[in-house]
Amino acid sequence: MDSIDTSTAHPARRYNYWLGGKDNFAADRASGDAIAAAFPTTRMAVIENxxxxxxxxxxxxRDAGIRQFLDIGTGLPSADNTHEVAQAIAPDARIVYVDNDPLVLTHARALLTGTPAGATAYLHADLREPERILADPQLAEVLDLTRPVALMLVAVLHFVAESDDPYAKVAHLLDALPTGSYLVLSHGTNDFMDPATRAALDEAEGPAGGFHARGLDRIERFVAGLDLVAPGIVPLAEWRTETAPPQRPAAADIAQYAAVARV
Incomplete structure (x- = not known):
């Protein structure tokens, strides 16, 4: 297992901090506080995500009959993990989690506690290496790639730089899935953000940064050739909100797009 670097903030641990978790270190909290100071609705955005x-x-x-999920960039265990939501509806649902933070690996047992009728597994791997994810024997033990799979890329692609060609990485994963599979996507954007806020965030993130917000035109590239589920690519807090509180946050407060698309 890779060693845990407590001196550098990691997205999974920072996300855990914003959610009120305890699995984070001083560097994660300092980075999280700096970003929240520049973008005061950060915690609201994380919760909405x-x-x-x-x-x-x-x-x-419930509605599409999906029973298999590949959740990449899952983060540290929290409320409403993918397997908990899916198996509450379909106890036979099968989930493979993937993350590159060694601390997530130490908590993997919490992610692997599912229903007896279903199955869960955890892979310590990186979205930038889709071939390694797909070739992992544990994935083959849990998921049948001849049957539909939901590929979950929730709040993770904005940590992949353009130089790493995230579009090719997503395409590689989708190419391995059969017709009837789905892509679930949420992604940070500057489209709703004023220049002053963006400049403050850039300063808070520091030179290492690691966050790559994308506009609608680039996010559309991830779902090119797929059939978008209504309402399409929309501000995250507006995606299928029939069961959500009627007072929805403004797009500028969440600064993310969301979409679900059928392969």
Whole structure:
């Protein structure tokens, strides 16, 4: 297992901090506080992202009949993990989690506690290496890639730089999935953000940064050739909100797009 670097903030641990978790270190908290100071609705955005995951998994399990999920960039265990949402509806649902943070690996047992009728597994791997993910024997033990799979890329692609060609990585994963599979996507954007806020965030993130917000035109590239599920690519807090509180956050407060698309 890779060693845990506590001196550098990691997205999974920072996300855990914003959600009120305890699996984070001083560097994660300092980075999280700096970003929240520049973008005061950060915690609201993180919570809304979690609510989107729950709505998307509920829709796919209940309405689309999906029973298999490949969740990449899962982060540290929290409320409403993919397997909890899916197996509450379909106890036979099968989930493979993937993350590159060694701390997530130490908590993998919490992610692997599912229903007896279903199955869960955890892979310590990186989205930038889709061939390694797909070739892992544990994935083959849990998921049948001849049957539909929901590929979950929730709040992870904005940590992949353009130089790493995230579009090719997503295409590689989707090419391995059969017709009837789905892509679930949420992604940070600057489209709703004023220049002053963006400049403050750039300063808070520091030179290492690691966050790559994308506009609608680039996010559309991830779903090119797929059939978008209504309402299409929309501000995250507006995706299928029939069961959400009527007062929805403004797009500028969440600064993310969301979409679900059928392969």
């Amino acid at each position: 979690r609510h989107f995951l729950r709505r998307a998994v509920t829709h796919l399990t």
